Amino acid sequence: MRIESNLLVNGKCLVKQNIKDGYDDYSLINEETVIVKGQCLEMAKSKQWSTTGLLVLDTEMLFTSRETDHFTIDGECIVMDFMHNNNVTVEIEDLGNPGYTHINTHNIWYASNFSGNYDMPPFEKVCYMVVIMSKEFYRQLFSTAIDLHPEFSINIEQSKSGYLFPKYLPFSPGIQWILQEIRNCQREGIFKRIFLETKIRELLLLQLEMHASSSIAATADLNPSELEKLHEAKAILDTGFVHPPSLMELSRKISLNEFKLKKGFKSCFGDTVRGYIIKLRMNHARKLLKSKMATVSDVAYECGYKDVSHFSAAFKGFHGFSPKKSMNILDITKVMFYGLFFMEF
Structure with a gap:
């Protein structure tokens, strides 16, 4: 070439x-x-x-x-x-x-x-x-x-x-x-x-x-222009999930009506707009908890929650265990890893 x-x-x-x-x-x-x-x-x-x-x-x-x-x-x-x-x-x-x-x-x-x-x-x-x-x-x-x-x-x-x-x-x-x-x-x-x-x-x-x-x-009757707008909506949420726009605001940002936004988003990405925001927040929360650099309250705030109890309930509903238990699981995993590592010697 x-x-x-x-x-x-x-x-x-x-x-x-x-x-x-x-x-x-x-x-x-x-x-x-x-x-x-x-x-x-x-x-x-x-x-x-x-x-x-x-x-x-x-x-x-x-x-x-x-x-x-x-x-x-x-x-x-x-x-x-x-x-x-x-x-x-x-x-x-x-x-x-x-x-x-x-x-x-x-x-x-x-x-x-x-x-x-x-x-x-x-x-x-x-x-x-x-x-x-x-x-x-x-x-x-x-x-x-x-x-x-x-x-x-x-x-x-x-x-x-x-x-x-x-x-x-x-x-x-x-x-x-x-x-x-x-x-x-x-x-x-x-x-x-x-x-x-x-x-x-x-x-x-x-x-x-x-x-x-x-x-x-x-297959969901979306034309290329509507598909582009849905990817734009996803990109907005990917970077703004801590303080996301409302469904109405998101609809206005991408110039697509709310019905098309809700139906098309679920068809394209396999989740509702709200469900996708929660997934992004919960995955971000797990990463922050892994770092051990922040308390549960700090993590809740960093993920857009004003009430720690609401954050804890959402975290447990998504991951199946509480934020505190998540931190304990990470500590136990580290102990087991180092224990196995030193057993080799």
Whole structure:
């Protein structure tokens, strides 16, 4: 694959990589950072990790006037696309035009000889991460996942360009966390290779779970726009479960009526909105109790409960034992672990 990213106004090349097709267990990760400067260019920086069949790009750009990034890939490729910003106009040959990008959204697409223009507004930081894989690399890494997206797999085999999702979907907290882990990775050599492959698998897992929920949504008479709004609702709850919006407020935030929100959320995610909030709170509470850094009262407050007795009742109803007993169970588990450890000696 030959991959290039050229800034048309500045006449600068940000990415220029020739990646061997295939999959090689023994090839290591090559890492480089490209920084370019030019007219009306505040910043253009691209971290690039490459090996046989794989290129990962983590790019940041800021311009003082409008700029166009002409991005091309010669050869068949599967691309995991993670956009962090709004208002970039996208024009792509063969794949169709997504229009404007939306903040923190993602998709997967297949293309042969990809060519696209990304028109970027001035004074707005543009950030994206893309994982570009050859067909052979993708097959090797995700051979067991083919049955989870049969239509997309058929498109790949028939060399037919297309997206996994009809529209870009919002990041989940899990996706945001993994992207940050990739950015912060300090490993080297074969450990870097193993780490990257593991994180790419994890990203695909999360994307395929969203794909599965979209298939469920189709049977629940939800169109792609409504599905996108439901994922937006889930993302709001994932980060705001301590002080969540009411059902009416959530409905207004995502511009979807309450009936569709309640019915669609249960169909897509297997739980009611209220049930999902309780699950997030109770899982968070268990993590806090494990840390032994807070009292039951502190944990109750950190999970959005003003009354400790209400928190304790909810915790016992969810986990089957009280918060205090949870702390005792953790202490007993530690004693048993250390006891078994020292018995070995």
